Amino acid sequence: MQAAWALLMSLHYLAWPAAAEASIPVRGVVGEAVSLAADLPPDFEVREVIWKYLTSKEEIVATFFKGSVETMYRSHFFQRIWLLGNFSLEISQLELGDSGTFKALLVGTEGQLLTRTLQLTVYEAVSKPTIRVFAPGSDPPHSAGSGCEVFLTCAAERGSGVLYSWQRGGGTLGNGTHTFLDEGKVLKVRLEPSDNRASYCCTAANPVSQESTAVVPWDSCEGRADAEVTSHNSKYLLFILLPLLILLFAVAVLGIILCTRCSGKKTLKASEDRANVEMQPV
Structure with missing residues (x-):
């Protein structure tokens, strides 16, 4: 009613x-x-x-x-x-x-x-974001004392209407060395050895909540350098050792063939001598 x-x-x-x-x-x-x-x-x-x-x-x-x-x-x-x-x-x-x-x-x-x-x-309130650091390979390889380019990706598992922002060491980002991609979720950074302790902080926020996470990306640059040096050394060893191994294999095969032939000749001669002895009159 x-x-x-x-x-x-x-x-x-x-x-x-x-x-x-x-x-x-x-x-x-x-x-x-x-x-x-x-x-x-x-x-x-x-x-x-x-x-x-x-x-x-x-x-x-x-x-x-x-x-x-x-x-x-x-x-x-x-x-x-x-x-x-x-x-x-x-x-x-x-x-x-x-x-x-x-x-x-x-x-x-x-x-x-x-x-x-x-x-x-x-x-929906945002959850604490996760930052992943990618240091793609370079050509020529990264060498000690040189810079490194990295990509930082930031993502909150939960949250609606989320916006992403970045800071370096608690301050704003400088011009020329940083590029924002995918609506701020990805940050492209050029790092130099002097940035080995620089931290980057990503904040995920919406009108009712915000959460932040920080990383030191230079560690990934050093990891990439080690990987590149290891890869470079492996290639060097491969180019040196492979021909040597092939040569040693060829020598071993040739030696086996020669030994087989020599053994065959000795066996044949011994058979002929035995036959001549048997044919002599008693």
Whole structure:
């Protein structure tokens, strides 16, 4: 019965002329609660209240009529929404899908009409980001005392509406040696030996939270140098040892062939001598 009344009253008040009203932005965090303020004037005495959630169709979520509060059982917010004593609307256990426009129609005891429009945006809090450092190989190989180019990638596993920013040693990044890629998730840096202790910090943030992680990327440059030196030495040894091994193998095969032939000749001569002895008359 009260739901039907709320619908009729809503249609009635929508027919009233109303001045354009800007939406009030409200931010919420997934899993937490948020309050949508009715923000009543001091001398305004409430007689009736309708709170609506404006989707493709207007959904009534809570009402106040003749001193009785009701929340709609078919609402997306059922058992998560309350009308407070000051007629503000509280939503608990927020979900990303709760983002949207809410509108309050408030009727005073003298027939005055107030409206409040609030734009709720729900964010998931960001998790601590992970930084990975990539030092691609170079040609000619990296040598001791030279610089190194690295790519730093930053990613937060959780969070909505996340923006990424970078700092070097707690300060801003200098011009000319840094390049931002993939909307700030990737930082390309040219490092010199003097940067062996320089730290780079990535901050993942949205309007309701932020987390940071720092690394010293020069360690990856040194690791790359060691790998390149090892690879270079391996190639050097391969070019020297491979021909030598082939030569030794050829000499061994030739030796086996010669030994086989010599052994065959000796066996043949011994057979001929034995045959000559047997043919002599007794």
